[in-house]
Amino acid sequence: MAGHSKWANIQHRKGRQDEKRGKVWTRIIREITVAARQGGADVSANPRLRLAIDKAKAANMPADRIKYNVDKASGNLEGVNYEEIRYEGYGIGGAAIIVDTMTDNRVRTVADVRHAFSKYGGNLGTDGSVSFQFKHCGQLVFAPGTDEDRVMELALEAGADDVVTGEDGSIEVLTPPHDFESVKDRLQGAGLNAEIAEVTMRAENTIELTGEDAQRMQKLLDVLEDLDDVQEVFHNAAMDE
Secondary structure: OOOOOHHHHHHHHHHHHHHOHHHHHHHHHHHHHHHHHHHOOOHHHOHHHHHHHHHHHHOOOOHHHHHHHHHHHHOOOOOOOOEEEEEEEEOHHHOEEEEEEEEOOHHHHHHHHHHHHHHOOOEEOOOOOOHHHEEEEEEEEEOOOOOHHHHHHHHHHHOOOEEEEOOOOOEEEEEOHHHHHHHHHHHHHOOOOOOEEEEEEEEOOOEEEOHHHHHHHHHHHHHHHHOOOEEEEEEOEEEOO
């Protein structure tokens, strides 16, 4: 990401997500629903549900609402059945985009996603067309100034795959998805709290976009993220703010 600060890009993304809190609860409830139906309501035996509940708490969702949605899903009470569908495509300058959705109507969802790509300068691709450019992994990002040696020592002991220090001083810990929670807990227990902590699709390489291209790409991403059925959008563009 030469010429770009990884920390600035991460903070920019986090800030844009914070601006869209209005839809966050809806997306988290969907994630809780699917996680509980697939893995049951026992949080200790369902890592995906634990992560969803952590997201809910971070978004200040009341505990009784969290419990209600877990109980509703795991008890198979009458409600909407969501299906998970991943779409892949290309944005401005050939940047790779992955769109993860949860939907009760796949015809509506694919139409909405395809329309967003075509209207805002992208192209919807086929399954596998860009996913090979991403790695499914746990990611924890620490602010510049964090004790690098301490992070590296604890993270690697806890099972992390790698610790990467950016030119801007930020520290990125990468883990296998199934080891994410144990690594995060180990670091938190030592007083090291990551600014970003998630299981994600991390781009292996980035494409730099500047000026008008960066603005067009951001518009495409915003439109995709605002679709009702979209849960997450991953991409490999490094953009000017």
